[in-house]
Amino acid sequence: MxxxxxxxxxxxxxxVFEEIREAIKYRNLILQLVRRDVLTRYKRSVLGIAxxxxxxxxxxxxxxxxxxxxxxxxxxxxxxxxVLSGLLAWNFFSQTTTAAMVNLVWGGGxxxxxxxxxxxxxxxxxxxxxxxxxxxxxxxILVNYITKVPFTPAFFFLPVPLLLLACFxxxxxLLISTMAVYxxxxxxxxxxxxxxxxxxxxxxxxxxxxxxxxxxxxRLNPMYHLVNLFRLPVYYGRLPTWEELLPALFFSIxxxxxxxxxxxxxxxxxAYRI
Amino acid sequence: xxxxxxxxxxDMETAASTSEEEVIRLENVSVxxxxxxxxxxxxxxxxxxxxxxxxxxxxxxxxxxxxxxxxKGEVFGLIGQNGxxxxxxxxxxxxxxxxxxxxxxxxxxxxxxxxIGAGFHPELTGRENIFLNGAMLGFTxxxxxxxxxxxxxxxxxxEFIDAPLRTxxxxxxxxxxFAVATETQPEILIVDEILSVGDEAFQHKSLERIQAFKADGxxxxxxxxxxxxxxxxxxxxxxxxxxxxxxxxxxxxVVDQYLGQVREDESKRLTQESAEQPVHRWGDRRLEIRQVTxxxxxxxxxxTFYTGEILVLKIEYFAxxxxxxxxxxxxxxxxxxxxxxxxNTSFADIDFGVLEGPGTVIxxxxxxxxxxxxxxxxxxxVNEEDTIIYDYHDRIYPFRVNNHGKKDSxxxxxxxxxxxxxxxxxxx
Numbered sequence: 001m002x003x004x005x006x007x008x009x010x011x012x013x014x015x016v017f018e019e020i021r022e023a024i025k026y027r028n029l030i031l032q033l034v035r036r037d038v039l040t041r042y043k044r045s046v047l048g049i050a051x052x053x054x055x056x057x058x059x060x061x062x063x064x065x066x067x068x069x070x071x072x073x074x075x076x077x078x079x080x081x082x083v084l085s086g087l088l089a090w091n092f093f094s095q096t097t098t099a100a101m102v103n104l105v106w107g108g109g110x111x112x113x114x115x116x117x118x119x120x121x122x123x124x125x126x127x128x129x130x131x132x133x134x135x136x137x138x139x140x141i142l143v144n145y146i147t148k149v150p151f152t153p154a155f156f157f158l159p160v161p162l163l164l165l166a167c168f169x170x171x172x173x174l175l176i177s178t179m180a181v182y183x184x185x186x187x188x189x190x191x192x193x194x195x196x197x198x199x200x201x202x203x204x205x206x207x208x209x210x211x212x213x214x215x216x217x218x219r220l221n222p223m224y225h226l227v228n229l230f231r232l233p234v235y236y237g238r239l240p241t242w243e244e245l246l247p248a249l250f251f252s253i254x255x256x257x258x259x260x261x262x263x264x265x266x267x268x269x270x271a272y273r274i
Numbered sequence: 275x276x277x278x279x280x281x282x283x284x285d286m287e288t289a290a291s292t293s294e295e296e297v298i299r300l301e302n303v304s305v306x307x308x309x310x311x312x313x314x315x316x317x318x319x320x321x322x323x324x325x326x327x328x329x330x331x332x333x334x335x336x337x338x339x340x341x342x343x344x345x346k347g348e349v350f351g352l353i354g355q356n357g358x359x360x361x362x363x364x365x366x367x368x369x370x371x372x373x374x375x376x377x378x379x380x381x382x383x384x385x386x387x388x389x390i391g392a393g394f395h396p397e398l399t400g401r402e403n404i405f406l407n408g409a410m411l412g413f414t415x416x417x418x419x420x421x422x423x424x425x426x427x428x429x430x431x432x433e434f435i436d437a438p439l440r441t442x443x444x445x446x447x448x449x450x451x452f453a454v455a456t457e458t459q460p461e462i463l464i465v466d467e468i469l470s471v472g473d474e475a476f477q478h479k480s481l482e483r484i485q486a487f488k489a490d491g492x493x494x495x496x497x498x499x500x501x502x503x504x505x506x507x508x509x510x511x512x513x514x515x516x517x518x519x520x521x522x523x524x525x526x527x528v529v530d531q532y533l534g535q536v537r538e539d540e541s542k543r544l545t546q547e548s549a550e551q552p553v554h555r556w557g558d559r560r561l562e563i564r565q566v567t568x569x570x571x572x573x574x575x576x577x578t579f580y581t582g583e584i585l586v587l588k589i590e591y592f593a594x595x596x597x598x599x600x601x602x603x604x605x606x607x608x609x610x611x612x613x614x615x616x617x618n619t620s621f622a623d624i625d626f627g628v629l630e631g632p633g634t635v636i637x638x639x640x641x642x643x644x645x646x647x648x649x650x651x652x653x654x655x656v657n658e659e660d661t662i663i664y665d666y667h668d669r670i671y672p673f674r675v676n677n678h679g680k681k682d683s684x685x686x687x688x689x690x691x692x693x694x695x696x697x698x699x700x701x702x
Contacts, residue, residue: 007369009379010379026412028409028412028414029412031409032406032409039398113393114368115368115384116410179317183317185317268372271370272307
């Protein structure tokens, strides 16, 4: 009944691959953590899980009321659908990276007492974000319908941008959670970085409103490519071109590799740092 | 000392290589923590110092060249003071830490009871927490489903199982944690002072369950500050001090060595403390107390005793002029000032006649009836009528009586009555 486990510290040659193996072995734990996060998030609220649907709707409504009156951006279809599609992608990124960091710093005492793969928290944060964004796609479809955004088969391309977004978020989440273990102020700093990053990414405004000079520099922002890649199938109703897809692919994979490498390299010190 | 350890380790090596039952093995294991020399609290500060090249690290050796072997089915104890490296060692076995150098081998499924209930979420119900905690130990939902009822029964939670954990008492919380960890049928159980949680009935139940594990052939690694518990539960033990293994072998011998060291340290401390105290001494010193020593039956100086031991008080004096029939007296006080006894040579009908020059008097306590506590002795020399004080040493000589665990037949209070119990069977 009990699991036969043979552990030999000398066998661990590469923590980078070891962590991948362990994370796969502990996939049930990661699922349970996702379950926990989804269940507890709205547990004490009256509307419960419905908030996952109402939250993006509310934000889209506020932003639409504010910006369609003040700035009057020219968007192909309705502004509400435009801003909501960008927001979903952005919220996924900002929420999962923050959750990865907070879970490790606050829940990491657990790593001191019991063996679990250290990346579990970050992976669970991504999983929770996935559940949330999949649920939030329902109000997105609703808003698309109301604002008469045409529905095309390109919509089914969505898993690809989602996957890349998850890779990028995981990479960033691992990087900042490693830093937050050593320096508590990273958590505060990250919130400031996030709000600056939000405005530097074409989420509430279309890229076209930017001056020529900025249009080049914005290509260095990975979130520009990822938000765009998410928006193409759901809002513009078309598949990305290679020029649109490749930078997103490049940034996501590189970030994930760097984040994973940095995290696993430092994670042996976590047990006495947290 | 070191050669002794080496020979013991060598014994262990041969025993281990012939026995396939070894489940935990540490080979020349060291753990070093890398900590910044100065505490750098913020990232900003770190960045500035890093640019300046001022980030220096200090290496703190939590464990140094530790060899250890635990066999299947044994209860192995770890003793030592706080910070000696016991927890670090447990973390190595639990896979929480990796050794800086050396090798750790663990065969079997490990359940840590390092801090039970760790990993519970207060907003989730008991039921949900059981599955979450099970997943942390590596069990699937289906596997936990099978164990579920047993866990609930053992933890005595009843209907509370569907209430969120924040509504639980700390006792319920601890019971649930213990139940989950032990219901997973670990082959190796790591127990770190946990048996102090919960009420007495539950402690008893937990202890029983651990005994049952032992009977089933599980291996238990036990850390405790209670030497009685170690002697009672463990076959073998290791004593860690400053990250090294000082003694290794049968639990009794390791505990004895450890207690010996504790006694020695205590004596040093007491002597040092008494040296620091202001001297309470008066008298004209025509008859002078030169030296007072407290020793044991073997005439070895010592200031910690167990109840029932022999205490020998040796008083060396020097009469600077002929003194006729002085009285030499002793008084024993407890630390809080309670005067326990005041024997003197006059009560004992001893007449010294005329004393001149050096001499020695011995007061022997054949059976120290005092119980655990701190005591001090006064020694005085006065004339026959008790009107002139030659030399008075007021509570200058301290000694300590320690609890001897199971060997003491009486406890609590001031002294043992050396009483005996007998049972008269009821008449039928």
